[in-house]
Amino acid sequence: MSVDLEPRTAPPYNHFTQIGDPVLRIRSDEVSPERLDSKEILGIVDQMVKVLRHYDCVGVxxxxxxxxxxxxxxxxxxxxxxxxxxxxxxxxxxxxxxxxVFINPKIEIIGDMQHTQPEGCMSVRGFSARVARYDRVRVTGIGMLGTPDELELVGWSARIAQHEMDHLNGIIYIDRMDVSSFICNTWARINSNGGRDVITFDK
Ligand SMILES: [Zn+2]
Structure with a gap:
């Protein structure tokens, strides 16, 4: 399902912005009603889906x-x-x-139960950490057809939704992680390769 993507040097990019980029630390703006079915927004959504699939990840x-x-x-x-x-x-x-796809999503936590699992982020390439997330959430917003949509999610899917929602508020998982569990994913390979390894940011 991977699609070829030409490199782009202006947003919307065909790659993931990396931690340090100010865009990852601000509260993103709502999409105004008159822009909802604009070519610009449809183009952004289309590109988000392409990048999601190209990089074989689960959320963007x-x-x-x-x-x-x-x-x-x-x-x-x-x-x-x-x-x-x-x-x-x-x-x-x-x-x-x-x-x-959700435009202007809202998230509602259903119940108190939390799970702690390893989590990574395409904007913090090469690392991961354990993060506690709520087990059950309800996401509402404007869906792919430009009409109100609602989704109830549990487990890993609920985790994805909480992680992506955080991005809209300038929050990255490292803000929520168990700090002592933060790891470089290839630490073992680095040792067996005599210190040689690379983190790639494109695909
Ligand atoms: Zn992320």
């Missing part, structure tokens, strides 16, 4: 493409299951999530 927020607007896209394709052992898939409460 518009600021991650350099656009400070309140738009998120999430998808957990069935094929992704193969990237995890059955134990991990179960333990992290992963499940298939069809492509879901």
């Amino acid at each position: 927020a518009a600021p991650q493409l350099g656009v400070p607007l309140r738009i998120i896209a999430m998808e957990f394709r069935e094929e992704k299951r193969e990237q995890f052992t059955p134990e991990v898939y179960l333990q992290r409460k992963m499940s298939t999530l069809p492509l879901s």
Whole structure:
């Protein structure tokens, strides 16, 4: 399902902005009603979906493409299951999530239960940490058809929604992580390669 993307040096980018970019630390703007079905917004959404699939990740927020607007896209394709052992898939409460786009999303926490699991971010490439997230949320907003949409999510899908919503408020998972669990994902490989390894930011 990967699509080829030409490099772009102006937003919306075809790559993920990286931590340090001010766009990741501001509160993004609402999309005004008159802009909702504009070519500009449809183009941004289209590009978010392309980047999401090209990088084979599960969520993207518009600021991650350099656009400070309140738009998120999430998808957990069935094929992704193969990237995890059955134990991990179960333990992290992963499940298939069809492509879901929300403009001006709101999130409501349902219940107090939280799960702590490893989490990473395409805007903090190469690292991960354990983060506590609520188990069940309701997301509402403008959906892909430009009409109000609502989704109730549990487990990993609820985690994705909370992570992407945070991006719209300038919050990155490292602000919420268990600090002592922060790791470089390839630390072991770095040792076995005599210190040689690279973090790539494009794909
Ligand atoms: Zn992220």
